[in-house]
Amino acid sequence: MGTAQHSDREPLPPLGGGPTQLKIAIAQRGYSQNLIAKRLRMLPSRLSRIVKGRCEATDDEQDQLSELLRVPRGKLFRGIAR
Secondary structure, eight states: OOOOOOOTTSOOOOSSSSSOHHHHHHHHHTOOHHHHHHHTTOOHHHHHHHHTTSSOOOHHHHHHHHHHHTOOHHHHTTTOOO
16 A cells, blocks of 8 residues: 655654663752753753654753763764664
């Protein structure tokens, strides 16, 4: 028949599956995503997409998040080859 398609209203599934390490690290630190976005001068919507695994953080964003959360970059962004 046809190919499976998402409607515009359906959320896309996360790329990884389950909560991302970044989301876990944010929760463990007790920071809000809005506070982190403000400190990194990032749009909150961009951070949200990164946390949900809907887009990849740039190298600079990965470094900044790693430093702010005090978690090694490789742990936060496992499986992302750069």
